[in-house]
Amino acid sequence: MSRQPRTPGSEPCLACEGVRVDSGEVIQARAVLSTVPSFQLGRLLPPDLLSSFPAVTALRPAPIISINLWFDRPVTDLDFVGLRGTTLQWLFNKGKILGSPEGYVSLVISGAHQHIHRSREELLAIALRELGDLLPVTRQARLAHSIIIKERFATFSPRTGAEGLRPASTTPVRGFYLAGDWTATALPATIEGAVKSGYTAADAILNNFGISDFGLRTSCPSSAIRGQ
Ligand SMILES: Cc1cc2nc3c(=O)[nH]c(=O)nc-3n(C[C@H](O)[C@H](O)[C@H](O)COP(=O)(O)OP(=O)(O)OC[C@H]3O[C@@H](n4cnc5c(N)ncnc54)[C@H](O)[C@@H]3O)c2cc1C
Numbered sequence: 001m002s003r004q005p006r007t008p009g010s011e012p013c014l015a016c017e018g019v020r021v022d023s024g025e026v027i028q029a030r031a032v033l034s035t036v037p038s039f040q041l042g043r044l045l046p047p048d049l050l051s052s053f054p055a056v057t058a059l060r061p062a063p064i065i066s067i068n069l070w071f072d073r074p075v076t077d078l079d080f081v082g083l084r085g086t087t088l089q090w091l092f093n094k095g096k097i098l099g100s101p102e103g104y105v106s107l108v109i110s111g112a113h114q115h116i117h118r119s120r121e122e123l124l125a126i127a128l129r130e131l132g133d134l135l136p137v138t139r140q141a142r143l144a145h146s147i148i149i150k151e152r153f154a155t156f157s158p159r160t161g162a163e164g165l166r167p168a169s170t171t172p173v174r175g176f177y178l179a180g181d182w183t184a185t186a187l188p189a190t191i192e193g194a195v196k197s198g199y200t201a202a203d204a205i206l207n208n209f210g211i212s213d214f215g216l217r218t219s220c221p222s223s224a225i226r227g228q
Contacts, residue, residue, distance in 0.1 A: 067088070091131075110154075
């Protein structure tokens, strides 16, 4: 980063001239696009710039727990199921989705603040109990294998005030751009939001270079974002 005059005689502004990688090598670039999560960006930015990126320190993480179970037989014909009134929120029939004969299901708990500190044994017991009520066949099936993944920094938490913190793709640092589900997409932290942010950032970069027709589609196709 450097301070450069915007125009001759004007106040200097911050400009990004490239990135320094772990080896110390500096890669020069006229545009740098960060796609790392907000929780990681704070570690990569020069410390004196953090105050220009308030979302980096103010957005809080939300954990997601995935409980992956392999039974000795298929336990449902459904591709996926939204669950209500249970700790488990979603069931994905990974065996069926992946075209495998395995009875492999993935159970997801989003916004898992209350459960992230539970032990793996406790989470497995909750999953088997709730699954037994929802799909009684799992009580007879043998559980061959299980993997429980706790993602503590899965997404940003959409708590009050978070929306106003989400940054645009252009930043106070000239030549430095942001993309990612945590930027101002007007969507929750989702794959759709991440895709949309990529289009927005590409658009901003090309506009900055005065390139209006680069043979690239830089606006997000509405078909990519359902419900818009
Ligand atoms: C368990 C789980 C389940 C989810 N389920 C759904 C779902 O069903 N539907 C949905 O829409 N969304 C879901 N999400 C959310 C979705 O995955 C995210 O919103 C989306 O992946 C965000 O994309 P992104 O490009 O902003 O960030 P990411 O996909 O997180 O990509 C960031 C990239 O930056 C890299 N990176 C991080 N730090 C550094 C560093 N220091 N240096 C270099 N690279 C770095 C990472 O390796 C990663 O490749 C889920 C998320 C999790 C964790």
